[in-house]
Amino acid sequence: MTLPRSTLRLQLHREFTFDDAAANADYFAALGVSHLYLSPLTMAARGSMHGYDVVDYGIVNPELGGEAALKRLADVLRARQMGIVADIVPNHMGIWQAGNGWWLDVLQWGRHSTYARHFDIDWHSPDPALRGKVLAPCLGAQYGAELAAGRITLVFDAQHARFAARYAEHVFPICPVDYAAILRGGATAETELDPALATIAERFDNLTPQPEDRTRASSALDALRGYVATHGTQAIENALAAYGPHAGASRERLHRLLDRQFYRLAWWRTAADEINWRRFFDIGSLAAVRTERAEVFEAAHALILRLYTEGIIDGVRIDHIDGLVDPRDYCHRLRERFAQRQGQRPPQLGDARAYLIVEKILAAGETLPVDWDADGTTGYDFMDQIGALLHDPNGEAPLTAAWNDLAGSETSFVETARAARRKILAENLSAELDRASRALHRLAREHPTTRDFTFTAIRRALTELAVHFPVYRIYPNNGVRTEDDEPYFQAALDGARASLPASYSAVLDQIDRWLGRHDARDEQAEASNAGAGAAGRERRTACAYFTQLSAPLAAKAVEDTAFYRYGRLLSRNEVGADPGVFALTVEQFHAANLERAQRFPHGLVTTATHDHKRGEDVRARLAVLSEIATEWCAVQRAWSALNAPHRRTATGELAADAAAPGAAASRDWAPGACAEAMLYQTLVGCWPLDLDPSDARGVEAFAERVATWQLKALREAKLRTSWQAPDLAYEAASRAFLFDILAPQRRDGFLNELAVFVARIAPAGAVNSLLQTIVRIASPGVPDLYQGTELWDFSLVDPDNRRPVDFEARRAALADTPPSERLGTWRDARVKLGIVHRALALRAVSPALFLAGAYLPLRVHGSGARNVVAFARRHGDAYAIVVGTRLAAALLSPQRDLPLVEPSRWEDTSIELPLALAGRALFDWLSPAAPKVGDDGRLFVREVLSALPVALLVEEGVPGR
Template sequence: MSIPRATARLQLHKDFTLDDAVGVVDYYARLGISHLYVSPILTARPGSTHGYDIVDPTHINPELGGEPALRRLVAKLHAAGMGLVIDIVPNHMGVGGADNPWWLHVLEWGRHSRYARWFDIDWNSPDPTLNGKILLPFLGDQYAQTLRSGDLRLRFDEQNGHFYFGYFGHRFPLAPASVVRVLRHGGAALKNVASSFPEVHPDEADAFDLHQTRADMLRELAQTEEGRAGIALALASVDPDLNGGVGRLHRLLERQNYKLTWWRNAAEEINWRRFFEVSDLAGVRVELDDVFDATHAVIFQLYAEGLIDGVRVDHVDGLADPTAYCNELRRRLTALSAQRPAQRQDPHPWIVVEKILTHGEALRTDWGIDGTTGYEFMAELGALLHCENGLAALNKLWVELSDGNDSFPTHVLNARRQLLRENFVGEFAALTRAVHAVARTELDTRDISQAAIHRVLTEILVTFPVYRTYTTKDGRSEADLAILERTVADARRNLSPPDQPLLDTLVTLFDTDNIDPDASADALPLRQLAVRRFEQLTPPLAAKAVEDTAFYRYGRLLSRNEVGADPDRFSATVAEFHAFNLDRAQHFPHAMLATATHDHKRGEDVRARLAVLSEAAEDWAEAVRRWKRLHTDFRIRLATEDDAPELVAPSLDDELMLYQMILGAWPFELQADDRDGLQAYAERLAAWQEKALREAKRYSSWAMPNGEYEHACREFLMALLDPERSAGFLQEIVDWVARIAPAGIANSLTQTLLRLTSPGVPDLYQGTEFWDFSLVDPDNRRPVNYAARSLLLAQEDHAHERICQHRGWHQCQLKQPLIHAALQLRKRDPALFAEGEYVPLTVEGPLAEHVIAFLRRHKERQVLVVALRMSLSLLNANLSLRHAAGDVPAHTFLELPQPLPGEHIDLLGGRPVDLHANHIDIANLLGEYPVALIAAPH
């Protein structure tokens, strides 16, 4: 079957290739994984650590081993009874450097390039210096300074006979029409070539052939001494080091199909769609048939041959029409199923999409996909682990220490405004122009000014409640209409009375179904363009405002600041989690279940530990207040302008978030006097801190790093982790870790078990079968010690238990035995989890709110899942249930729909469990361990 039982995500790069993946197949097979799920395998930029900057989708990445290595991996997987799922990137391509042939062709030929339509470029910019050109914001300094520095030079490629401008790792081709201007300065050696091709006009039918013929002549000429001398003369004509060279170089650059500029100008002047605000990732128009075919040809070939079994679609919200794209992808893959080898034929290829769903938002059911990659599951499960009772104390502490006292929604609104003002200026201007063009197509709206449209659009964009809507050829869905209605109501409150009537008018301009019959002939395509611009701007705006800005400004409790989650929704009840799973079982039973990804903000076990602070909120708040007073002398007062408020580093909210990270990611084995260990930990935290400060965009940013503030914050961190300066604080942290570790471990095991048994396909992010106290990338992409994992998996269960008892549960890798047991059960009875019912169970008694339980049931077979939550006051150091007086709490019972006949065992400990009654004492299920997975013996 193409639908996996369970996947394991691997991050591929030059230091962990497809052949390296071959070496871990046996381990994952023994663990119980059915499919490896790997990061993009098509050719990315050399040195890429993630693979999302694809430059050539027509080949397997040679840095990963190319197609031969892929076939070796697949052969190994198939021999182990496993399959392969790949991550695909239809939305964008890497365009920085010199490696994308399609992009380079566009730079060379401009709008005459055969690929000019493939990238989302506005060739009709209102800026006269950009009309018919592409802005290239790749210069490290201002344009004039770059020319004078000599870093940008005209060069000649002897291998292919083409001239280009070289700038460090970048390559900017010389336009064909400009070549003759260079050749004229090459003396007699190049005279024949220049006279043979006085001009190559891009709009002529044979222009491409003529240009190539000329390049071939130059390539041959470059093999001679005379030719090399002539080329050197030609290059010297625009040498910036020679007298007048800078001016001549500038005039030649002005004749190109692009405009080079300082990288800081990208946000305001960009005239092509980027991936988010990344200026070396260009949006691809995959909605065009020829682009779709070209970018997916290798993917379809791999699927037809049976080499891959499914795909994960990256950033589906970036596409012009996700509905059409997903359905076409489904249609094409399904059509290829019959071509696959007999043993791998499947009428239902597995397709999941990376999609952020806000709380209460439903995934569209008309996309023809199996679901998302699981961010919403991670968010719901994370909320389940938090105690609502701690919210008041945490709120009070945050309001007391934070600079602005703003709520999370306010932080998001402020971030959206800032991003529109600073980071997405070019994209927002393109949208405004597109809507203004629509307004001019009709008599009733022709007088609406572009400035007024900009004001109203601002309020729509900052209050937009979801990542995007999905207008199709059939118009808007009821869900989209409801979203727009809500947006209009929220935006109206922020608009002045003169602009409020325009709000309703503006919404009608996005309607592609109801156009005035007297509108101009181009009304429909202009509206379609405006809709596309709008729907491709809201997703990056939302993502950057929430995940990459507000998450780093709002630090009430960082365990709720995770991709896909809403920190404003602090906790969830057991009933809410059951309802979520029931809905998933009904609509998307094969969606992915994740608790860790390559994009997470902090490791799953960091979040699990920090969640425990919601159960000790008063004590935590008191500790933070004490540390704030204790570390007054560690803070640094920075010089500011006379009229500016005093800036102290770190700010109190940055300080509060730092304390959480120190506690949350603290390694079990690290002691308060371990100087080397503390230094290594401090360096990891410092990398997180730098990224956090820049993402927050308050006192520093990626565009304008504030070295003074960042250095002061680093010094503060180093002081905190210096055992000579902060011995008392460090010992308190060690004591806090010891106090909350059992409940943190219980949370980790609970989220692991629920991921493995809830409706859907569980995913295991590389290495997280051991404790995952990683930080944000690149920390969460460090090399995995597979040898240690293989060794532990090979041990007998009782040997592992003895080790745990000797070393302490907190130092034992408890997740791997749990994962192994659950995956083996899924392997023995796949239908139970793929097709089985999800049956929520009632728990009654003093511990009712601390227990979640359900059955997975299929025909006569069933599995009982039981787990603890909010267990700080319930567990001792051995992870066993205790009462305040030291006794196991009694009178908390699990209600079964009916007694379960036959013998049952707890697969995690191997002990028999009696389920022959309707009421089962929780102490009999969880007395020795915080989770239980109970089934009939195999």
């Protein structure tokens, strides 16, 4: 079995290993998933809690148990007819710990390293101080200050007989070319060098970094290792003293030694402006690898391909596909390698091809290119669509007005995101912008008609193009934009023209040509014989640099900045979503599902991930606010007035007399009007259902969780504090405000009001949660369950969403009884678990119905039509009907603490079924309900949703019924 019918995502780390996963295999199998979808398996940085900082592609992470434990897990799963989908990270590696042999070799030998072209390094930097060097921006302060403080030292690794510069946990190898001078450093006017060590030093004389000297260097290092084994390290320690950081002369000698290396140690703040190698986003500890090069591709995938061949894994999830030069070509190559090994897999696994999905964020209207030959995305698109379906479009106007009043402006989300893009380009990705601009400037200098386009003009034009880019990136084919690319590029070009003076029109036209316009007839290099190949390569390089700028810019500016600035309704501020798109109609949601069924019927569909900003049930509850928008705006204002005495100035003093929310003066207190509004939404969204306001310890633990989110949110917003320049006083004042309003002594005030309000909207939030649960499992695609979310998921952004999961409690809560029997105790979440369990069971007994079945939107008629979502899955003569309650806040009875609309409230609301089902009896897979379809094909909602707010209807003949 290769194609999953359902997956369960697990976050592996040293505290939850392969063996821990295997210990829970019975539960996973009983739940009904077919595959475990595992975070990266390869060796990561020591202590990594996520695995995306890979340091060795060729080794299964020892902290997870190594390859032996992985095989034990695979055996346990195979015995239960289950498989593994592995997360792989082809775009970048972790570099600052000593575990990355490739990177250490680059630091040691520079561009002469065997791995110099494995990483995306500019060895020809325009900065003379960086030519032939790698910037190493890892210092906590300026280089001179750290050197003078003695925090940079020269050390000797006796085990490997290597010299290195050490700074905190960072190790920087010294090139063996300098070993002779270091070893002779122990000689003084009074003390001669140990003759044996002098002989070793001679072996390093006249050594060069050229590859042809590598054998001699290796031999000299072996001799040094032998010397240490025989004589010890005392003489070498004496030599190191000559490079001690605490005396002027020796410190200067150390500085000169470091200056000769193939790296330049630098303050971390220099990275944004001067880094000369591509990073993952703006993270200086993750270096991009050039997977487009054949030798890099093979080295990075050898282990994964072997694990696939041996039947250990069934497929892969490709992390950050947009970071690669050519995702299309990458997917084709990987698909080809899998196909070559398919026939070598254990015969009992069948001949299905490898499962291949990509992590890709799609903008509204954007689709994954079919010609990549991927099975689909990791499901952010579905998470956006189902989330938008839960929102009432009537709430958009009042919530927008309230937010604008708080913000003191009418800035839309699009404008907020563009402002964030400008900030990120200026402060975080300036070096990447320079690199792309220089590539275009080199093209300009190659022809008389373009050589007067200056670097500054090109950079300004490219800035505006990137600021207005509506998608993560384009995907040129051999340097030429595709038809799918063109609308997005032209939209960005139009935005750039509108924001720049008319004098920039010519340079924008030329950039349009350079970056892959189809009809670039006036490309002189194309027409001339000499230099055509070089010019084509330069254009492809420029295209690659621009695409590898626009993708991290979108991520950093939108998800990691604008999402924390624009707070109209935080349930729409989710990875893969556009907060500017408030809601989807049922018809629009059906259209999205139909498209997925046609294009990517096996892509993942999910509602929670390891990267989500808010748990699926937080978003479901917050969506209820769109249904009571006017009331919520009043509640928010009342809470702000109630908590005004606890406001503090940015320096921490109480500011009880601060102005009313929305007034200009009120923006001077911490956390500020907008941040306060987002805090209230967060408190409402993640308040645990079982938390009593009188539980002081429980409230304190809750406040600590929210405080961690708040700190991250304030820094990501980059308005009054940031990761690069934290305002500790403002952050402390913001934290004090949070703990003041949640203080136990005020439980009869705001704390009680918060709990009462949450209790009132929680049933409607639960309806939303159960709706998105059943729709996810029954929609076209492969349903993905994030670890632990089979119970209520009121988590916040990481690290909160990566807390340990109590699988034993979930195992104990599994039952074969219908989920409807657990609705009365819905707060314990067993009803959600029951729906997940039963729906996955149906997928198991009728896999073709969901993996290959047609998707049929169903029309709903009557007074409650807008409050119902209904669709059918059909395969041959078999049907499954999904019916769910939507926008339930106004329909639920305030006298009943139950997420269920009373049947009488549905009145004449009915569902129009396919005529093939007319007159048939249907049975609910989730409850005892057995509604009869009328002879006209109508099914009354009052009969279908009498026991649960959702239903999954089948005919009597379905196995397992």
